[in-house]
Amino acid sequence: MLARMTRTPQVGIEPVETRRPNATAIESGGIEAIPPERRHGSPWQLFATWTAPNLEFATIFVGVIAVAFFGLGFWQAMTALVFGTALGALTQGILSTWGPREGLAQMVIGRTAFGSRGNILPSALNTVMAGLGWFAVNSVSGAFALTTLTGMPAVVSLLIVVVVEVVVAFIGHDLVQLFERYATYILGAIFLVATVTVFLHANLGAPVKGGGFSFVGWTLTAAAAFGYAAGWNPYASDYSRYLPADASRRAIGWAAGLGNFVSCVVLMAAGAAAATIAGFNPDDPTASFTASMPVVIRDLTLLAIAIGAIAANALNIYSGAMSFLAAGIRIPFAWRRAIVALGFGVIGFFIAWSALPDAGAKYENFLLVIAYWIAPWLGVVLTDRLLRRGTEIASLVTSHAKYRNPAGWISLVVAGGVSILLFSNQPFYTGPVAKALPIGDLTPLVGFVLAAILYAVLFRAFRVTLGAPLAEEPTVIIGVDAADEVA
Numbered sequence: 302m303l304a305r306m307t308r309t310p311q312v313g314i315e316p317v318e319t320r321r322p323n324a325t326a327i328e329s330g331g332i333e334a335i336p337p338e339r340r341h342g343s344p345w346q347l348f349a350t351w352t353a354p355n356l357e358f359a360t361i362f363v364g365v366i367a368v369a370f371f372g373l374g375f376w377q378a379m380t381a382l383v384f385g386t387a388l389g390a391l392t393q394g395i396l397s398t399w400g401p402r403e404g405l406a407q408m409v410i411g412r413t414a415f416g417s418r419g420n421i422l423p424s425a426l427n428t429v430m431a432g433l434g435w436f437a438v439n440s441v442s443g444a445f446a447l448t449t450l451t452g453m454p455a456v457v458s459l460l461i462v463v464v465v466e467v468v469v470a471f472i473g474h475d476l477v478q479l480f481e482r483y484a485t486y487i488l489g490a491i492f493l494v495a496t497v498t499v500f501l502h503a504n505l506g507a508p509v510k511g512g513g514f515s516f517v518g519w520t521l522t523a524a525a526a527f528g529y530a531a532g533w534n535p536y537a538s539d540y541s542r543y544l545p546a547d548a549s550r551r552a553i554g555w556a557a558g559l560g561n562f563v564s565c566v567v568l569m570a571a572g573a574a575a576a577t578i579a580g581f582n583p584d585d586p587t588a589s590f591t592a593s594m595p596v597v598i599r600d601l602t603l604l605a606i607a608i609g610a611i612a613a614n615a616l617n618i619y620s621g622a623m624s625f626l627a628a629g630i631r632i633p634f635a636w637r638r639a640i641v642a643l644g645f646g647v648i649g650f651f652i653a654w655s656a657l658p659d660a661g662a663k664y665e666n667f668l669l670v671i672a673y674w675i676a677p678w679l680g681v682v683l684t685d686r687l688l689r690r691g692t693e694i695a696s697l698v699t700s701h702a703k704y705r706n707p708a709g710w711i712s713l714v715v716a717g718g719v720s721i722l723l724f725s726n727q728p729f730y731t732g733p734v735a736k737a738l739p740i741g742d743l744t745p746l747v748g749f750v751l752a753a754i755l756y757a758v759l760f761r762a763f764r765v766t767l768g769a770p771l772a773e774e775p776t777v778i779i780g781v782d783a784a785d786e787v788a
Contacts, residue, residue: 328473
């Protein structure tokens with residue numbers, strides 16, 4: 302049975318009065334569609350939303366590993382970093398435009414591509430990667446910076462960082478957006494000064510390890526940069542769903558994409574440049590990155606790294622909780638999203654604590670693994686959206702719809718499995734193609750292309766259900782969250 306839907310008359314009524322954001326009130330509910338009266342904000346607020354979370358050391362370290370671990374020269378590294386980041390930022394912009402139409406979170410929209418039960422797979426993957434994996438990675442980098450600045454034990458610094466992250470995510474969307482906006486101003490200024498300082502000491506023409514261009518290193522770097530930038534893709538519309546339905550899609554796409562691209566490229570460039578400075582120690586990257594800076598700039602940069610981790614993880618916990626609920630799990634509490642976010646914060650703290658030793662190697666591997674699942678997921682959801690153009694999705698995404706789409710999860714599993722099995726280039730596993738040919742890591746590329754083609758074929762083979770014409774889509778969708786009736 303389809304869930305209840307209501308339609309707002311288009312003529313003869315006064316325009317809906319939208320509410321003003323309240324950053325101190327705890328956001329109630331879970332993943333329900335945002336009704337017109339709760340919509341607010343402007344498209345260009347997304348520039349700050351996707352700039353601030355990248356103003357942290359995890360972004361810088363992507364540039365570091367390109368030079369220090371993958372053996373590229375600075376300019377070689379930059380071509381790979383720009384290429385990989387541009388792809389992830391492009392899809393970030395595209396996915397962000399999907400939120401305002403129905404007011405739905407990204408993993409909820411994904412139900413059209415995977416079906417109600419099939420969507421459990423990508424939702425669970427994103428829950429683990431965002432709510433736990435990225436949370437641990439960023440918390441560790443913030444803790445290291447705070448420890449370097451204050452001399453406190455790393456675990457105490459970690460606890461401080463995690464508590465602030467959880468508080469922001471627990472309160473919810475409006476505080477997250479406010480925090481990201483002001484963090485962009487403050488962190489942007491500090492990191493700009495830090496970047497200039499690093500470049501003044503860098504040796505951009507330093508000899509390349511091995512004496513020439515490494516295609517292996519280039520593809521590994523591009524994959525890592527894509528994994529980082531695209532790491533935000535599975536929750537892009539989580540932060541655009543509150544925008545009015547008639548907000549400019551062009552502005553939304555540019556704001557989200559540019560925020561992601563500019564912040565990533567600038568800080569990755571700073572990391573790559575820092576790795577060319579004589580005496581740079583990749584085993585202690587935070588201290589090495591700030592070593593050439595005057596004391597005041599160094600201390601401000603370390604503080605900015607800690608705050609940047611909070612900016613990133615406020616989004617990670619928030620969207621990790623959204624993905625958890627998008628799997629169809631019913632939690633009959635008005636604060637269900639906030640409660641799940643709190644739980645992820647507690648679990649993530651202990652995961653981050655365990656990752657404090659040898660964090661650099663763990664992060665390098667994590668970046669590539671992120672791209673391994675996001676690339677085929679993108680291939681599925683982008684193809685699905687293309688095949689559904691001009692049709693509504695409201696009848697397919699409710700928790701009671703019992704809508705099935707095996708094409709989605711089959712494509713994700715097959716494309717992900719084949720690409721990893723043959724092309725993966727990890728310390729713990731190297732595929733036969735990557736082992737036989739000097740290609741580095743093409744897993745994300747192969748996964749994306751294979752998933753898109755396979756889904757297009759299976760979509761027609763399974764005769765997947767399409768919605769009614771888009772003009773018939775209701776203004777408000779009820780029943781998206783399994784606990785909608787208690788919201």
